[in-house]
């Protein structure tokens with residue numbers, strides 16, 4: 001049975017150094033390094049770790065000139081699209097565009113006034129650099145805060161429309177938009193409202209979402225709700241954690257919505273009084289040892305043979321436990337009986353055989 005999502009919002013397609021965003025391009029996954037950008041080696045290592053985890057676009061913070069210089073070195077060492085993240089100083093934006101940035105992220109409200117924006121656009125034009133207009137509830141203009149009292153969704157949308165109008169006046173359209181807030185409902189509302197007013201692609205994200213558990217919930221509900229409505233072209237899950245975890249959560253969100261599938265999907269039971277094996281240990285080992293798999297595959301790990309294979313019938317392969325032993329099953333059919341200490345090992349070997 002296929003459940004259809006809302007029809008995807010028709011956004012125009014823009015180019016991030018040749019990487020398409022919007023239009024009919026799949027929703028792409030981004031993350032951001034948290035190394036010191038000036039430490040080129042450490043940052044390249046993290047860029048590579050993100051790429052190996054399936055990240056498609058990496059954003060790098062540029063706090064000063066030294067970081068802008070380092071950015072060019074990092075860019076020269078990788079083929080993944082890189083975005084320079086800049087606040088306050090348009091000269092840093094210009095330096096990273098010259099240094100090969102595929103995209104930059106700025107808040108036009110704090111980059112040095114209209115003149116700063118004009119200078120950035122003038123350099124971006126020469127390289128067709130994609131510019132993300134990043135509206136953030138935490139840094140709204142004084143005028144809008146006075147008008148609305150708070151950074152409401154209406155204020156965020158008005159701010160975005162003002163910035164878009166300036167970019168269009170300057171005839172620059174290789175842009176995408178984000179409206180970030182740590183308030184999930186406010187964020188959803190703002191994107192929904194802006195979707196009615198413009199066709200530029202949207203970068204989705206819930207900012208300052210928090211720790212692994214609370215952040216995963218906030219991101220999944222916020223980004224997930226928008227994707228369900230067909231809104232969103234690229235996304236960054238934000239967590240107070242190793243950014244590789246952000247990429248994993250992003251793919252879980254996309255998988256849950258049947259938008260994109262990557263790697264092993266573990267279907268495991270919560271266990272109950274019928275479980276007589278160390279199920280959590282097996283799940284952790286299988287997940288860890290199959291983390292490199294890219295091909296989509298459903299792997300079930302169930303606590304008991306009474307309900308296990310049946311409950312996990314849609315899985316490609318799996319194991320179900322009994323007292324001190326278990327069975328290997330494929331598509332709900334039992335294939336082999338195994339002692340408990342062989343369950344994880346055999347399952348991992350069989351999965352490797354399946355994916356060739």
Ligand code: SF4
Nearest residue numbers: 269271272275303304
């Ligand atoms: S598969 Fe078995 S052990 Fe796991 S929750 Fe279901 S009944 Fe309980």
